[in-house]
Amino acid sequence: MRRLSSLRQRLVVVGLMTGLLATLTGPAFASSSSIEVRDFGSQIDAYARYEGQSRCASAEQPGVRDFRALLQRNYGANAGGILRSCSQGGKSEHKEGRAYDWMLNAHNASDRRKADEVIGWLLATDEHGNRHAMARRFGIMYIIWNRQVWNAYRPNDGWRPYTGASPHTDHVHFSFTWDGAQRKTSYWTAPDAAVVRPAVAPGPFRDVSSQHSFVDEITWASEAGITTGFQDGSFRPGQDVTRAQMVTFLWRTMDSPRVTTAHGFRDVPSDAHYEAALRWAAAEGVIGGTAPGLFDPTGTLSRAQMARMMHRLVGEPLGAPMHPFIDVKSRDDVPVSFLHRRNITGGIDGTRFAPHHTVTRQQAATFLYRLASNQYAWTVADRTPSTVRFS
Known part of the structure; x- marks a missing residue:
């Protein structure tokens, strides 16, 4: 398989904070994080005691909800659940609104990096010598990830094998004490202090630094020539990708093949910058219109539409095991199953794909990356373009 000649292997150098988890017996977690760092002083919360579920609640607890928002602001969507029905399964802090599942795939390098950064930040020793400082300040009782568990009430044991029914390879589980769940711990109650922002190295675009959650994916898209960003030097990662932008990304992914046949859409000017890409996409059947004769170039793209396009791009392979999502229509079962099987997406949580949600530019870059x-994604494709990175 060919490899893009200009694509170089990236080494992500992570700055180390004080104390590299001396008691950690599992994988090495990096204590650097893109979340801003505050100096809380030397006083710190005691380690959380175990407080198992004892009742049923119908509302997300504010501390858990705000913890989720903190991760989403710094690492993108990767949504997940807080609440769980009291009729579902056994005891769980989810049923009291004080547990959060952060949907990450342990088999995906980018997702592992996010998990490692956040867990490393939570369990690092702070500048005052407090071990597991941020986990204690949030009131975290335990963390489960990738077949291992860390318990605040057994801090000297480090990471231990987790043998529960779920291996937690598709999400990180955080459970909180009631104080943590109700924002009564020091992360929420400590007086405001100066915010120390670590120096951030430049990234491929002025709004995508080296610490951006999707820097690897966006850098690949830039180096592969799939995107050049905007004239002001930005990429606008959180902006919805348009249909014209997406068809251009797909065309460039396939090495910009030249096609002379007409695309047949009357709402596309002949001098549109994406016109050559659209001719190719229409000829290959990669994309269709939104109505007879209409392409809607400035319209947004749904996750279901993205799944169909990517599946068509690689020759519409069959035979993937059925996806686990309950919100996917039967017509999209095959393309979504393909994406799930090849670890291109794990949905927004374990059971929902969110087919009608729009796709952002950073998500589009991530899906293509x-x-x-994945070499197995290309087994029935007519050809493998130079943008692929496997050997």
Whole structure:
């Protein structure tokens, strides 16, 4: 398989904070994080005691909800659940609104990096010598991730094998004490202090630094020539990708093949910058219109539409095991199953794909990056373009 000549192997150098988890017996977690760092002083909360579920609640607890928002602001969507029905399964802090599942795939390098950064930040020793400082300040009781568990009430044991029914390879589980769940711990109650922002190295675009959650994926898309960003030097990662932008990304992914046949859409000017890409996409059947004769170039793209396009791009392979999502229509079962099987997406949580949610530019880059990383995704494709990165 060919590899893009200009694509160089990236080494992500993570700055180390004080104390590298001396008691950690599992994988090495990096204590650097893109979340801003505050100096809380030397006083710190005691380690959380175990407080198992004892009742049923119908509302997300504010501390857990705000913890989720903190991760989403710094690491993108990767949504997940807080509440769980009291009729579902056994005891769980989810049923009291004080547990959060952060949907990350342990088999995906980008997702592992996010998990490692956040867990490393939570369990690092602070500048005052407090071990597991941020986990204590949030009131975290335990963390489960990738077949291992860390318990605040057994801090000297470090990471231990987790043998529960779920291996937790598709999400990180955080459970909180009632104080943590109700924002009564020091992360929420400590007086405001100066915010120390670590120096951030430049990234491929002025709004995508080296610490951006999707820097690897966006850098690949830039180096592969799939995107050049905007004239002001930005990429606008959180902006919805348009249909014209997406068809251009797909066309460039396939090495910009030249096609002379007409695309047949009357709402596309002949001098549109994406016109050559659209001719190719229409000829290959990669994309259709939104109505007879209409392409809607400035319209947004749903996750279901993205799944169909990517599946068509690689020759519409069959035979993937059925996806686990309950919100996917039967017509999209095959493309979504393909994406799930190849670890291109794990949905927004374990059971929902959110087919009608729009796709952002950073998500589009991520989907294409994962597609180009997986050689098995290309087994029935007519050809393999130079943008793929496997050997």
